Amino acid sequence: MENKLPTIKEIAKRLNVSVSTVSRALSNHPRIGLRTKMQVQELARELQYEPNIKAIFFKQKKTYVIGVILPYIREDFFSEAISGIETLALEHDYTILFGQSYDDPERENKVIDAMKRQRVDGLLISLSKQTNKYDHLLSLEKYGIPVVYFDRVPPFEQAHKVYCNLYQGTVEMVNWLFTKGYRRIAFINGPDKLQASKERLDGYIKAVSARKLKVDMQLVERTDLSRERTYQAMENLFKLKIPPNAVITFNEYVHMDAIQYAQQHQLKINKELVFVSYANLPITAYTAYPPLASIEQYPYKQGEKAMELMIELLRTKAEDSAVKSYFNEEIAGSLILHEGT
Amino acid sequence: MENKLPTIKEIAKRLNVSVSTVSRALSNHPRIGLRTKMQVQELARELQYEPNIKAIFFKQKKTYVIGVILPYIREDFFSEAISGIETLALEHDYTILFGQSYDDPERENKVIDAMKRQRVDGLLISLSKQTNKYDHLLSLEKYGIPVVYFDRVPPFEQAHKVYCNLYQGTVEMVNWLFTKGYRRIAFINGPDKLQASKERLDGYIKAVSARKLKVDMQLVERTDLSRERTYQAMENLFKLKIPPNAVITFNEYVHMDAIQYAQQHQLKINKELVFVSYANLPITAYTAYPPLASIEQYPYKQGEKAMELMIELLRTKAEDSAVKSYFNEEIAGSLILHEGT
DNA sequence: CAAATTTGAACAACCGTTTGCATATACATT
DNA sequence: AATGTATATGCAAACGGTTGTTCAAATTTG
Numbered sequence: 001m002e003n004k005l006p007t008i009k010e011i012a013k014r015l016n017v018s019v020s021t022v023s024r025a026l027s028n029h030p031r032i033g034l035r036t037k038m039q040v041q042e043l044a045r046e047l048q049y050e051p052n053i054k055a056i057f058f059k060q061k062k063t064y065v066i067g068v069i070l071p072y073i074r075e076d077f078f079s080e081a082i083s084g085i086e087t088l089a090l091e092h093d094y095t096i097l098f099g100q101s102y103d104d105p106e107r108e109n110k111v112i113d114a115m116k117r118q119r120v121d122g123l124l125i126s127l128s129k130q131t132n133k134y135d136h137l138l139s140l141e142k143y144g145i146p147v148v149y150f151d152r153v154p155p156f157e158q159a160h161k162v163y164c165n166l167y168q169g170t171v172e173m174v175n176w177l178f179t180k181g182y183r184r185i186a187f188i189n190g191p192d193k194l195q196a197s198k199e200r201l202d203g204y205i206k207a208v209s210a211r212k213l214k215v216d217m218q219l220v221e222r223t224d225l226s227r228e229r230t231y232q233a234m235e236n237l238f239k240l241k242i243p244p245n246a247v248i249t250f251n252e253y254v255h256m257d258a259i260q261y262a263q264q265h266q267l268k269i270n271k272e273l274v275f276v277s278y279a280n281l282p283i284t285a286y287t288a289y290p291p292l293a294s295i296e297q298y299p300y301k302q303g304e305k306a307m308e309l310m311i312e313l314l315r316t317k318a319e320d321s322a323v324k325s326y327f328n329e330e331i332a333g334s335l336i337l338h339e340g341t
Numbered sequence: 342m343e344n345k346l347p348t349i350k351e352i353a354k355r356l357n358v359s360v361s362t363v364s365r366a367l368s369n370h371p372r373i374g375l376r377t378k379m380q381v382q383e384l385a386r387e388l389q390y391e392p393n394i395k396a397i398f399f400k401q402k403k404t405y406v407i408g409v410i411l412p413y414i415r416e417d418f419f420s421e422a423i424s425g426i427e428t429l430a431l432e433h434d435y436t437i438l439f440g441q442s443y444d445d446p447e448r449e450n451k452v453i454d455a456m457k458r459q460r461v462d463g464l465l466i467s468l469s470k471q472t473n474k475y476d477h478l479l480s481l482e483k484y485g486i487p488v489v490y491f492d493r494v495p496p497f498e499q500a501h502k503v504y505c506n507l508y509q510g511t512v513e514m515v516n517w518l519f520t521k522g523y524r525r526i527a528f529i530n531g532p533d534k535l536q537a538s539k540e541r542l543d544g545y546i547k548a549v550s551a552r553k554l555k556v557d558m559q560l561v562e563r564t565d566l567s568r569e570r571t572y573q574a575m576e577n578l579f580k581l582k583i584p585p586n587a588v589i590t591f592n593e594y595v596h597m598d599a600i601q602y603a604q605q606h607q608l609k610i611n612k613e614l615v616f617v618s619y620a621n622l623p624i625t626a627y628t629a630y631p632p633l634a635s636i637e638q639y640p641y642k643q644g645e646k647a648m649e650l651m652i653e654l655l656r657t658k659a660e661d662s663a664v665k666s667y668f669n670e671e672i673a674g675s676l677i678l679h680e681g682t
Numbered sequence: 683c684a685a686a687t688t689t690g691a692a693c694a695a696c697c698g699t700t701t702g703c704a705t706a707t708a709c710a711t712t
Numbered sequence: 713a714a715t716g717t718a719t720a721t722g723c724a725a726a727c728g729g730t731t732g733t734t735c736a737a738a739t740t741t742g
Contacts, residue, residue: 004485005484005485007728007729009728009729017692018691019692019728019729020691020692020693020729020731023730024691024730024731027730031689032690033691036691050457051729052460052727052729053458053459053460053729054395054398054728054729055728055729055730056730057395058697058727058728058729059696059697059729059730060697060730061697073423073424074417074420074421074424076415079415079420082439086439086440086441090451090455095440095455095459096438096439097437097438097439098423098427098439099431099436099437100424114434115436117391117394118394118405118406119393143345144345260627283624286601286628286629287627287628288628288629348697348698348699349699350698350699358721358722359721359722359723360722361701361721361723362720362721362722364700365700372719372720372721373720373721374719374721377720377721393698393699396700397698399697399699399727399728400700400727401700402727
């Protein structure tokens with residue numbers, strides 16, 4: 001029963017020719033006679049022969065496998081991103097090896113090691129929000145495994161990156177709130193370490209100060225993205241003497257937690273205060289209080305772009321590894337207004 | 342710069358010994374002298390040698406890679422399932438190769454082929470809802486690549502399966518609605534081909550007839566899971582002379598679409614009619630009208646279980662491939678009531 | 683018709699590692 | 713001194729392919 005996968009040897013033996021002949025016949029080498037070629041090809045078809053890519057890759061020192069590591073596949077943002085990656089990968093005959101870090105640097109390292117052991121051709125990674133040591137990643141590059149970071153990118157220059165710049169989008173969003181008449185705009189930001197937090201904050205400060213207003217740092221809170229910390233942030237904001245009438249949240253998971261807090265505390269959402277956010281996840285359309293506006297971060301596009309760079313890196317690697325410049329691909333986030341505002 | 346990954350040969354050359362000696366020294370073979378062993382091990386450490394697992398696997402004819410194919414990673418159900426798979430896989434030193442079918446049999450086959458080419462040790466798959474040909478899958482098993490189906494399982498017996506039985510849960514859910522006083526219970530089912538649809542319907546019919554009531558087939562609708570078809574189903578139900586006062590939806594994506602329809606048509610949700618569903622996704626907690634009750638299908642557990650079976654299959658494969666019985670693992674879905682009912 | 687050229691196919695090395703078997707010392711035993 | 717026996721190491725084959733080189737036969741050329 002256990003039909004072994006047919007090999008080139010098997011074909012050679014049956015046809016009484018050498019393996020090299022079979023190999024060449026299959027790849028249509030001109031030095032092989034027509035008769036032999038036909039015979040080999042027919043038998044191959046008959047046996048449903050498929051070359052053992054592992055053996056070939058092994059020789060070529062390529063695996064055609066790209067590792068992808070992201071924090072939580074549950075988050076729509078990342079499942080969209082991996083879809084972009086996968087689709088492009090498939091088109092170029094790459095396959096993707098999957099791993100989650102669960103925002104835990106230790107697990108992240110474990111997964112990185114597993115991928116290294118599997119000898120992936122390259123690695124796409126969106127960093128855990130806690131990651132602050134980069135040796136594991138850097139060592140990959142030393143061994144010739146290119147790494148492209150996307151969305152959650154490291155703070156240093158020497159890396160290939162794809163991310164969404166939120167600075168301009170944030171400025172736009174704040175301006176939009178101002179034109180709608182909201183003056184007291186709170187901002188619940190994410191973890192300090194993330195570049196994305198810095199960009200958002202810079203945009204916020206820029207937009208507020210452009211109105212010749214002093215930035216009130218009491219209105220700027222921070223959350224580690226846990227529900228508890230978000231509740232805490234909301235509490236701090238709403239016990240202020242003059243509470244905000246608009247809240248910008250770091251992303252829509254924070255948004256939903258903030259909304260829940262607001263509901264529990266009888267705040268009149270969309271009346272006495274409004275919410276705007278980042279990510280523009282489709283799921284919010286189904287929720288009771290979607291953000292009035294949200295900044296689209298194009299996860300699918302980011303994934304695609306990251307994979308595109310990877311393919312480029314792998315293509316040029318062989319040629320001149322001397323030219324060592326880094327890709328730094330910025331996708332501008334854009335403000336999406338939701339219905340009925 | 343391009344530090345090649347060090348090989349056993351490299352070490353052998355530097356120490357002027359043979360590769361076999363190095364290999365044995367590293368695996369602590371007793372026939373190697375202490376001095377040599379130490380030298381080899383030290384140099385290995387120094388060069389940060391790591392064995393090329395690909396070469397070893399190639400020899401062993403194992404890859405330690407398990408393919409996972411599912412319809413849409415975006416759906417929480419599947420991202421939970423893959424997390425269960427991944428975690429267990431990692432514990433057993435397996436890595437997972439990822440692919441989505443997007444519910445398209447053609448793409449499904451492409452991905453299956455890619456996985457076959459990559460010579461995965463085994464395949465876990467949740468079928469596309471359109472799949473009705475199984476040759477691609479069956480051919481894998483012929484070549485000794487075990488396949489375990491989860492959640493969306495094929496209709497025939499000869500396959501390893503893990504799924505959630507919804508029959509009993511559905512009976513419970515209908516009974517619960519009855520005790521709450523709802524008598525006119527509609528049912529928006531999913532595609533006929535899915536076993537899951539059949540189970541749900543059987544449970545519904547069983548529970549209704551157990552009350553000595555005649556099953557009114559006007560109350561049973563079907564959707565292909567698209568928003569349009571769900572709207573259509575809702576329309577059919579609510580133009581009945583006596584419209585339902587409770588609706589069971591196939592899953593929570595259908596639920597959310599149905600809710601949207603209800604809102605658009607000024608139906609008084611949770612007043613003149615109530616909704617219950619399947620899947621029990623956490624996201625519904627954030628929505629305006631979560632289902633009053635939902636049947637938990639334990640995606641994480643299903644993923645874990647499927648991987649567990651796979652590990653078992655791979656473990657026993659070597660031994661006696663004669664014993665060819667199929668695993669058929671049923672996990673009972675359970676009714677979860679939501680707050681405030 | 684011998685020499686040169688083309689054609690078709692086999693040989694062998696290689697990728698990195700493991701492992702059964704052979705070999706070469708050194709030492710102990712008759 | 714001859715034999716036996718550990719002990720430590722090397723050789724070579726194997727996994728499934730690719731590819732540069734060699735070699736023999738068939739064909740063309742002068």
